Amino acid sequence: xxxxxxxxxxxxxxxxxxxxxxxxxxxxxxxxxxxxxxxxxxxxxxxxxxxxxxxxxxxxxxxxxxxxxxxxxxxxxxxxxxxxxxxxxxxxxxxxxxxxxxxx
Amino acid sequence: xxxxxxxxxxxxxxxxxxxxxxxxxxxxxxxxxxxxxxxxxxxxxxxxxxxxxxxxxxxxxxxxxxxxxxxxxxxxxxxxxxxxxxxxxxxxxxxxxxxxxxxxxxxxxxxxxxxxxxxxxxxxxxxxxxxxxxxxxxxxxxxxxxxxxxxxxxxxxxxxxxxxxxxxxxxxxx
Amino acid sequence: xxxxxxxxxxxxxxxxxxxxxxxxxxxxxxxxxxxxxxxxxxxxxxxxxxxxxxxxxxxxxxxxxxxxxxxxxxxxxxxxxxxxxxxxxxxxxxxxxxxxxxxxxxxxxxxxxxxxxxxxxxxxxxxxxxxxxxxxxxxxxxxxxxxxxxxxxxxxxxxxxxxxxxxxxxxxxxxxxxxxxxxxxxxxxxxxxxxxxxxxxxxxxxxxxxxxxxxxxxxxxxxxxxxxxxxxxxxxxxxxxxxxxxxxxxxxxxxxxxxxxxxxxxxxxxxxxxxxxxxxxxxxxxxxxxxxxxxxxxxxxxxxxxxxxxxxxxxxxxxxxxxxxxxxxxxxxxxxxxxxxxxxxxxxxxxxxxxxxxxxxxxxxxxxxxxxxxxxxxxxxxxxxxxxxxxxxxxxxxxxxxxxxxxxxxxxxxxxxxxxxxxxxxxxxxxxxxxxxxxxxxxxxxxxxxxxxxxxxxxxxxxxxxxxxxxxxxxxxxxxxxxxxxxxxxxxxxxxxxxxxxxxxxxxxxxxxxxxxxxxxxxxxxxxxxxxxxxxxxxxxxxxxxxxxxxxxxxxxxxxxxxxxxxxxxxxxxxxxxxxxxxxxxxxxxxxxxxxxxxxxxxxxxxxxxxxxxxxxxxxxxxxxxxxxxxxxxxxxxxxx
Numbered sequence: 001x002x003x004x005x006x007x008x009x010x011x012x013x014x015x016x017x018x019x020x021x022x023x024x025x026x027x028x029x030x031x032x033x034x035x036x037x038x039x040x041x042x043x044x045x046x047x048x049x050x051x052x053x054x055x056x057x058x059x060x061x062x063x064x065x066x067x068x069x070x071x072x073x074x075x076x077x078x079x080x081x082x083x084x085x086x087x088x089x090x091x092x093x094x095x096x097x098x099x100x101x102x103x104x
Numbered sequence: 105x106x107x108x109x110x111x112x113x114x115x116x117x118x119x120x121x122x123x124x125x126x127x128x129x130x131x132x133x134x135x136x137x138x139x140x141x142x143x144x145x146x147x148x149x150x151x152x153x154x155x156x157x158x159x160x161x162x163x164x165x166x167x168x169x170x171x172x173x174x175x176x177x178x179x180x181x182x183x184x185x186x187x188x189x190x191x192x193x194x195x196x197x198x199x200x201x202x203x204x205x206x207x208x209x210x211x212x213x214x215x216x217x218x219x220x221x222x223x224x225x226x227x228x229x230x231x232x233x234x235x236x237x238x239x240x241x242x243x244x245x246x247x248x249x250x251x252x253x254x255x256x257x258x259x260x261x262x263x264x265x266x267x268x269x270x271x272x273x274x275x276x277x278x
Numbered sequence: 279x280x281x282x283x284x285x286x287x288x289x290x291x292x293x294x295x296x297x298x299x300x301x302x303x304x305x306x307x308x309x310x311x312x313x314x315x316x317x318x319x320x321x322x323x324x325x326x327x328x329x330x331x332x333x334x335x336x337x338x339x340x341x342x343x344x345x346x347x348x349x350x351x352x353x354x355x356x357x358x359x360x361x362x363x364x365x366x367x368x369x370x371x372x373x374x375x376x377x378x379x380x381x382x383x384x385x386x387x388x389x390x391x392x393x394x395x396x397x398x399x400x401x402x403x404x405x406x407x408x409x410x411x412x413x414x415x416x417x418x419x420x421x422x423x424x425x426x427x428x429x430x431x432x433x434x435x436x437x438x439x440x441x442x443x444x445x446x447x448x449x450x451x452x453x454x455x456x457x458x459x460x461x462x463x464x465x466x467x468x469x470x471x472x473x474x475x476x477x478x479x480x481x482x483x484x485x486x487x488x489x490x491x492x493x494x495x496x497x498x499x500x501x502x503x504x505x506x507x508x509x510x511x512x513x514x515x516x517x518x519x520x521x522x523x524x525x526x527x528x529x530x531x532x533x534x535x536x537x538x539x540x541x542x543x544x545x546x547x548x549x550x551x552x553x554x555x556x557x558x559x560x561x562x563x564x565x566x567x568x569x570x571x572x573x574x575x576x577x578x579x580x581x582x583x584x585x586x587x588x589x590x591x592x593x594x595x596x597x598x599x600x601x602x603x604x605x606x607x608x609x610x611x612x613x614x615x616x617x618x619x620x621x622x623x624x625x626x627x628x629x630x631x632x633x634x635x636x637x638x639x640x641x642x643x644x645x646x647x648x649x650x651x652x653x654x655x656x657x658x659x660x661x662x663x664x665x666x667x668x669x670x671x672x673x674x675x676x677x678x679x680x681x682x683x684x685x686x687x688x689x690x691x692x693x694x695x696x697x698x699x700x701x702x703x704x705x706x707x708x709x710x711x712x713x714x715x716x717x718x719x720x721x722x723x724x725x726x727x728x729x730x731x732x733x734x735x736x737x738x739x740x741x742x743x744x745x746x747x748x749x750x751x752x753x754x755x756x757x758x759x760x761x762x763x764x765x766x767x768x769x770x771x772x773x774x775x776x777x778x779x780x781x782x783x784x785x786x787x788x789x790x791x792x793x794x795x796x797x798x799x800x801x802x803x804x805x806x807x808x809x810x811x812x813x814x815x816x817x818x819x820x821x822x823x824x825x826x827x828x829x830x831x832x833x834x835x836x837x838x839x840x841x842x843x844x845x846x847x848x849x850x851x852x853x854x855x856x857x858x859x860x861x862x863x864x865x866x867x868x869x870x871x872x873x874x875x876x877x878x879x880x881x882x883x884x885x886x887x888x889x890x891x892x893x894x895x896x897x898x899x900x901x902x903x904x905x906x907x908x909x910x911x912x913x914x915x916x917x918x919x
Binding site: 004005011014015019020021022025026027028029034035036037038039045054055057059060064070074076079081084085086088089094095 | 263
């Protein structure tokens with residue numbers, strides 16, 4: 001764990017975050033969109049864990065924050081799936097460009 | 105270079121590559137599997153950071169729960185064999201440019217900040233400590249968030265059932 | 279007596295007529311509407327006569343002139359200390375005289391129309407328009423401010439348009455109304471430019487002040503206007519020329535006369551009012567009003583003189599060959615107004631501005647006998663149902679009253695003693711004799727021609743072989759005969775009025791003396807004209823046809839009004855439309871409309887862009903969200919201190 005500057009870890013997590021963002025912009029299927037969101041959440045988790053280890057090694061703040069993020073991400077993914085299933089029932093498609101009822 | 109450093113770079117590369125694959129592949133089932141690999145890799149990073157508990161939770165919840173859930177939903181909504189549509193060229197280009205610019209900007213900020221060069225060589229927090237802190241009601245304890253999160257999970261469960269419930273045909277106008 | 283209230287009553291009675299009858303044109307029917315209008319006009323005429331009596335006899339002269347009385351002044355639009363447009367009512371000898379003329383002739387026309395327009399569908403509207411016209415004319419006369427004159431000038435044009443186009447189902451009437459309005463409007467452009475030039479240098483729009491400033495011998499404004507130049511002509515000359523153009527348009531001077539014959543499409547009482555006595559003399563009135571300023575420019579006075587005499591002679595030639603009785607009378611009006619114009623032009627300080635007094639005297643008498651002629655023609659048309667002279671003849675048996683009154687009026691216009699026209703024409707000829715001999719010769723010829731064509735008209739209608747069938751109705755109602763009789767009495771009396779002691783310019787001088795030795799030649803010429811007319815037209819014969827063949831080309835040219843209308847049409851269609859009209863229309867449609875539409879479509883495109891931002895797509899919203907976050911980040915990291 002030593003010999004790696006904190007910056008490298010942070011850059012890595014930033015890259016992961018932006019990959020998730022790219023997926024969010026590009027993907028048309030709602031489920032793949034959800035997968036990209038999970039990637040972004042995970043990058044944040046890595047950030048928090050790294051800060052915890054490098055800056056406050058004796059404390060547990062970052063660990064618990066990551067823990068709670070994982071828990072809440074799980075809940076959010078479940079609800080998102082429920083919504084997707086509901087949408088599929090009415091539109092018979094989970095293409096994000098087909099659900100444009102909120103248009104002008 | 106010590107082995108841990110090499111390990112980190114290899115794992116990081118694996119994670120990034122599988123993430124890119126997950127985000128760009130045209131087959132939904134493969135995207136889910138690439139995501140799975142990515143999440144397992146992230147668990148590996150947690151192991152490297154000496155946070156065993158977090159790594160375990162990551163594997164159990166994320167990989168064993170969320171990815172499975174995603175695969176279920178793939179089966180429920182459309183066939184996994186179908187190809188995903190390719191997004192418009194303009195959208196691809198624009199997103200790629202935006203993402204790269206953002207990444208460059210972030211790296212530039214991070215570079216200018218004076219972070220530590222190395223991690224202090226201190227033993228990891230014990231599992232016992234983690235458990236005590238989680239349920240402690242004194243200052244520095246996480247009992248309240250713990251309870252709140254459990255309520256949240258309950259609410260999420262109820263909400264999922266309510267949203268995804270099929271309304272019986274004879275009760276549709278209620 | 280000479281207070282604001284009376285004048286306002288005179289001015290606004292016709293206007294109230296217009297409003298009430300105009301708004302109630304469906305509910306107030308004949309003969310109620312006609313009676314109301316006639317009674318109010320008779321009231322106004324009576325009031326004007328009383329005002330005249332008070333002004334000239336009771337109030338009398340002060341320091342050798344009748345003082346102008348400013349009754350009322352209200353600053354209407356104030357743009358700065360130098361530019362204010364007031365509404366003012368001013369009484370002047372000229373104004374009082376014209377008030378009497380306009381109200382009495384209008385009252386006679388109202389009375390006559392009771393019988394003439396009976397049975398017309400839009401009877402009430404007719405009286406409403408007459409009221410509007412009288413109001414506008416009176417407002418023009420009472421105005422003390424140049425801009426106010428212009429406003430009422432335009433109103434007079436509008437009412438004339440409405441009245442000429444009264445029978446709007448006839449295309450010829452509509453065309454005539456348009457022609458009148460457009461020609462006079464075109465002249466009014468000149469009038470406006472003249473007003474602007476004069477008021478710019480005189481630094482005021484008020485007439486009395488303007489005259490005072492511009493005629494002061496070494497005043498700053500007077501020097502300024504005479505030294506400023508454009509294309510080698512002084513600003514004073516330009517201003518006066520423009521104003522004269524405006525006056526010439528309304529008074530049907532050559533070449534802006536083309537609307538007057540066509541305006542005969544309106545009902546005959548309208549012609550009696552507008553095109554004989556009131557509107558067409560507005561140009562003469564304008565020149566008389568600004569007379570001291572006109573005196574400053576010898577060139578403009580020459581222009582006025584030559585335009586006047588040419589119009590007079592030109593119209594007289596054309597009138598000799600026309601067959602429509604109203605057209606003959608229209609050209610006769612143009613000719614007489616030409617007399618009035620050149621008389622104003624040749625007025626000189628040496629003979630105490632005799633020309634000014636003579637011109638206005640002729641205006642006064644001409645109003646009475648010309649309207650009498652028109653109303654008489656109206657009675658004839660009412661009986662025969664046609665305007666053409668070759669359908670008439672021998673009517674003296676059937677219309678005794680009309681016959682006598684028409685005869686008196688013809689004698690008056692021919693200038694036979696003791697009728698009114700003799701006195702006024704003598705004064706004009708006397709003034710011209712002393713001032714400009716060639717003009718005098720032409721004026722003599724014109725008055726001879728006048729006698730000839732008027733008696734040609736008279737003999738063709740009342741003598742000769744009867745062409746029409748025996749008319750089955752009587753001469754006309756009492757209300758039609760009464761105005762004829764009253765106007766005939768005025769024609770007899772008006773010549774003897776001491777006009778020159780009332781309306782004059784310069785120092786007061788008892789000018790109306792009859793120079794009997796001088797009058798011999800004009801009287802002789804007029805009598806000669808009458809006899810020649812009698813020779814040809816009293817009994818039907820082939821002399822007319824033979825003489826026409828003899829005159830040949832001259833006859834046809836004169837009959838076709840010297841093709842002036844055709845020239846105008848050619849110019850309009852070949853020159854104006856393609857060279858001026860089309861480019862202007864192109865510019866308007868493509869550049870101006872294009873700009874406005876362009877602004878609109880530009881705003882529209884912005885709208886579509888903003889609207890497109892609400893696409894309903896999840897990823898677009900994500901994009902805006904993240905872009906906002908990025909912006910905030912940059913702001914907080916770099917810009918916020």
